[in-house]
Every structure is written in structure tokens, then in C-alpha cells.
Amino acid sequence: MPERWSDYAAIFMSALALGYLVYEIDRRRRKLHDVFDVLDADDANITARLEDMVASGELHPYTGATLA
């Protein structure tokens, strides 16, 4: 058991720092996945719609040099 208040303060500050680190890593991980992620079953509708547009001839490979 810590005997001095300063020991308690040090433990508290360490726990706070560790908590912040975990929070910050998790926040960045989520942000990264928001920006870039794999397509899986959750995205099946979107994928199917885009593939349908290609199959139906609604979309063709883009041949222009720049975006309009």
C-alpha cells in the first residue's frame, strides 16, 4: 500500500496517462477505418448496385483524361 499522498498522485497520474493512450489509439484506429476499410457483407448492397450499373450498361469505363 502506498504510504504517502505523492504515491497516490503518481499512481493516479499514471492511470490517467495510460487511459489517454488507450483512448487516443482507439480514436485513431476508428478514424483510419472510417477513411479506409475493406468491403464485406455490410457493403454488399452498395457493391451490388455498382455492379448492376456496369452490367446494365449504365456505367462504362472512363476514358477521359480529366474529371468533368
Add this chain to the structure above:
Amino acid sequence: MPRAPRGSRPRAEAGTPREAAGGHPTEASARALDVRRTEVAAPRFRIFVVDSGWNSAAHRVLQENFGLIRDLQKDDPIYVLSREQSIEFIRHHQERIGREPLIAVHDLAAMSESGTTDFHGFRLHLGLLRTPQQALLALQNFTRFLSTHRQSTDLEAEIRTDLRREGLAGAIEIILHHEAREIGE
């Protein structure tokens, strides 16, 4: 939603030098080589660009660099939805509003194996990046990833490894108090 790791699953188009090594060439192996050559020439990805035209840094960066991206990705078709098509598309997928430009890459090898019920590609929500520098960096990384992983036999595992590596790098930077790699702020 938890996703089961499928790192060891073989892909249909797998064709590594290791497989070709050893043994005398037979008719079967020659046929396999021909098939492999055909597969290398065939598109691996279909790339879709959905952009409803928000006046954003990401929109401008995509417009300015699209020609270069197209030149670098000549082997795979790029489908660009018009503004009207993009708006109609986003109207049906409202959770994506404000995240466009969205670039979706369909992995034809994975789709031929398991359709869309499993891993079948990856996507970039470019619109989440606020500054031109962040958007350009993301676009460059994305294009590099496409080029370097075109022949990948297990794309999903490689993407997840890259994401883990990025997460680990972020953790190290937090510890070292560096903010240079910060994304989206």
C-alpha cells in the same frame, strides 16, 4: 461486426513463382502457365468513383489528380459516376453523405470466389479528409496500394496487416508525441 480471419484461404488466381518452380514442364503445367498469363493480363479490380460534388478539398484534389491516377491504373477499368448518378446513389445510401468522394475497389478475384457475402474489395472515403494535403496523401497511398497489391493472392490479409501496422505506428507516434501522421484533423 466481427469478421473471421481468413488469412490462409487460397485464392483462385494464386500464381506465385514458388508454385511454378521445380519439376519438368509438362503439358498441364504449360496450360497452367497460359492460364496464369491470361489472368495477369485480365483486370484484377473494378474501380468506382462516386462524387456528388461537394465543394471540398477532397473533391478538388481528386479532380486535379484523376488523370494521373487513371494513367497509373491502366490495367483496371475505372467507372466514374456522373454527378446525377452519384447523387442518386448517395440518396439510397444516406449514411455515406459527406463522405464522398468515395472510391470503391471491387476485387474481381474475391468476388468470383464468394460474391459479396464476404471480403470483396476495399474503399476510401476521401471526403472525410479535411485538408488538400491529407486528401492528396491518402490518394497517393491508395494508388500505391492498388498498384503494389494487384497480384496479391490474399488481399484481405494484406489490407488488415497494413491497417494494423498503421495503428501500431499511430500508437508509437502518440507515445513519442508526434502528430505528423494524424489523419482527418
